[in-house]
Amino acid sequence: MAYLDTSANTQSQGFVPEDMGASVGDFIALLKPRVMSLVVFTAIVGMLLAPVGVHPAIFIIAIISIALGGGASGALNMWYDADIDALMSRTKHRPVPTGRIDKNQALGFGVFLSVVSVTLLGLATNWLAASLLAFTIFFYAVIYTIWLKRRTAQNIVIGGAAGAFPAMIGWVAATGTISIEPVILFLIVFLWTPPHFWALALYKKGDYAAANIPMLPNVAGERATIIQILVYSVLLALASLAPVAFGFGGMIYALVAGALGLGMIFLSVRLIGTSKKIMRLRSRQLFSFSLLYLFVIFLALLLETLALRSAIFG
Amino acid sequence: MTEQVSAMTKEQTVDAKEETRLKRQRMRSIAIALSLVAFVMTFFILTVVRMGPDLFVRPL
Numbered sequence: 001m002a003y004l005d006t007s008a009n010t011q012s013q014g015f016v017p018e019d020m021g022a023s024v025g026d027f028i029a030l031l032k033p034r035v036m037s038l039v040v041f042t043a044i045v046g047m048l049l050a051p052v053g054v055h056p057a058i059f060i061i062a063i064i065s066i067a068l069g070g071g072a073s074g075a076l077n078m079w080y081d082a083d084i085d086a087l088m089s090r091t092k093h094r095p096v097p098t099g100r101i102d103k104n105q106a107l108g109f110g111v112f113l114s115v116v117s118v119t120l121l122g123l124a125t126n127w128l129a130a131s132l133l134a135f136t137i138f139f140y141a142v143i144y145t146i147w148l149k150r151r152t153a154q155n156i157v158i159g160g161a162a163g164a165f166p167a168m169i170g171w172v173a174a175t176g177t178i179s180i181e182p183v184i185l186f187l188i189v190f191l192w193t194p195p196h197f198w199a200l201a202l203y204k205k206g207d208y209a210a211a212n213i214p215m216l217p218n219v220a221g222e223r224a225t226i227i228q229i230l231v232y233s234v235l236l237a238l239a240s241l242a243p244v245a246f247g248f249g250g251m252i253y254a255l256v257a258g259a260l261g262l263g264m265i266f267l268s269v270r271l272i273g274t275s276k277k278i279m280r281l282r283s284r285q286l287f288s289f290s291l292l293y294l295f296v297i298f299l300a301l302l303l304e305t306l307a308l309r310s311a312i313f314g
Numbered sequence: 315m316t317e318q319v320s321a322m323t324k325e326q327t328v329d330a331k332e333e334t335r336l337k338r339q340r341m342r343s344i345a346i347a348l349s350l351v352a353f354v355m356t357f358f359i360l361t362v363v364r365m366g367p368d369l370f371v372r373p374l
Contacts (some may be wrong), residue, residue: 023342057360
């Protein structure tokens with residue numbers, strides 16, 4: 001849930017005065033659909049990797065619940081951040097800062113979806129998974145959005161945990177227990193978040209400065225940020241090989257994760273010692289690559305596991 | 315003549331805004347209705363799947 005939402009830019013066509021009321025699309029935008037798509041994807045992978053078969057109907061309901069939980073976090077984030085969203089080019093066209101949706105409506109919508117999603121997941125799967133989903137929503141809305149985001153340059157390092165939980169929730173929804181595998185999936189997304197967001201913060205530095213958000217490039221400078229990006233990219237590359245070490249990732253996954261990990265490190269190193277203009281361009285490339293990175297390594301892990309299961313069980 | 319045209323344009327704009335507002339209201343109502351139907355169906359399916367086929371096995 002700490003993934004970047006770029007959908008707001010696509011909402012920008014046509015500012016609509018508030019007296020015309022919100023459209024259904026505005027309420028959908030409140031759920032941050034692009035963030036939700038990544039939440040859904042990692043949750044699906046977590047659930048399918050679990051060594052326990054789940055009834056298809058339960059699977060679909062669980063994924064819908066996790067998606068709604070992610071959407072609830074987005075709505076609560078937009079409720080609280082309406083003031084700073086109005087100051088940034090990337091977010092100023094969102095439904096709340098433009099006045100298409102009232103702040104209280106966003107809050108009510110977020111709280112309602114939180115209750116529905118947690119209850120539904122608990123009834124459909126188990127209450128451990130539901131508790132994790134409730135904690136994730138709380139973590140994103142309260143710990144990250146309300147507490148950390150405006151106070152510390154480490155906001156997204158800690159807040160990144162919220163985005164890392166869905167894969168674990170998917171696994172727990174299927175098995176009812178937490179084991180080493182979902183912890184590793186959590187760790188991969190957790191370590192992926194800082195380089196992903198700091199790459200964005202490097203080329204959107206002015207935006208964050210305008211909104212007075214203490215992102216690392218604004219507080220510690222670009223050089224310190226690039227070093228941090230590199231450190232996290234190395235840690236990420238190592239963590240992404242953990243599934244192989246713990247026996248639930250095979251050789252194909254090892255090759256994919258190894259190659260993409262080297263790609264992350266290479267793109268991070270390329271940020272060092274360049275002019276500001278080139279650095280901004282390269283940080284944008286790193287940001288795009290990081291999105292591809294997460295998608296591909298999770299997909300590789302999933303496809304390899306499914307192929308192996310199909311070969312064994314027919 | 316210009317004033318008449320200006321008044322007509324203003325009226326048309328108000329009408330268009332009101333039409334958009336009503337259209338949005340209608341779409342919101344439809345979305346709420348569909349969400350409620352989906353909610354009820356989800357709980358029905360969930361109950362059947364969780365309780366199994368025994369749910370329907372009972373003396374008449």
